Amino acid sequence: MAGDILFNKIAFIGIGLIGSSLARVIRRDGLAGSIVACARTEQTRQTALDLDLADSATGDVAEAVNDADLIVLCTPIGAYGAIAKQMSAALKPGAIVTDVGSVKRSVIEAVTPHLPPGVHFVPSHPIAGTENSGPEAGFDSLFEDRWLVLTPEPGTDEVAVEQVAELWRRTGSKIERMDPDHHDQVLAITSHVPHLIAYTIVGTATDLEDRLKSEVVKFAASGFRDFTRIAASDPVMWRDIFLNNKDAVLEMLGRLTEDLSGLQRAIRDGDGDGLEALFARTREIRRSVIEAGQHIPPTPPGGDASDD
């Protein structure tokens, strides 16, 4: 319902694609009394103000969280620990800290030690995104019909969890609660390893000698095109994801490597039946994805669709 204030003051620490998309919904529906945006660069702070995503902007984390009821961490996850340390002393009792990071266990480990007693941490991850970055890249329909995973530790204040869940419900997200380790394993195979494969294929193509490289770009309309879109995702964000979800990604990569070796052998041995059986099985998976309504990625106005 428009004008239904859920939090008096919300502080965004980082206001790029994800933070600005959430801020757009909060502004559109009047869900906060005021918003403060915190970003490193003057350019991002000014853009956030120009786009009316926030009432004020600062580069000082402690100043941003002062008197805030909800703090949303929206930077690459590698910065979370330092940010949590900077905001620690300025957090007011009863404040809720949440985040949007793509990995959950390491985020909990980086943030929790810095939070004073009486401050609630409700980690979250919107499974929605595009390969674009910055406050201009956001749009208010990004989270519609997408999953939002909450991974609070046992014993987290349930009222705080519900307040964060309600905010995400207002974006049109479907809410799921998960153990953080389980989240990291699921995302390793559904998102992180696929991104790694895209980075690898596009990197391999880039390393090919010049003539072949131009043919690769020229004929990119086949499967390669989708890989180039995924491989255009933010380098810092993805660096941090792999560094922070090491165990789950390495485990899934191990399995993938074994399966790839099996496929190599099937091709070498001319095992057509084996190849066809696998491809028939994967086609079924695609059907289940369509049935679950997860086949259409969010599309920015006038842009390419993607997902995280």
Ligand code: NAP
């Ligand atoms: P983004 O568009 O690149 O925005 C990042 C924001 O964080 C910017 O406002 C930037 O400010 C600030 N920032 C960057 N490095 C910082 C640092 N070291 N210290 C303080 N502030 C810093 O990123 P995004 O795509 O919104 O991603 C943000 C988070 O969402 C990540 O943790 C990511 O894992 C998660 N996520 C992303 C997606 C996706 O598809 N993109 C999907 C789901 C979740 P300046 O511009 O001033 O540097």
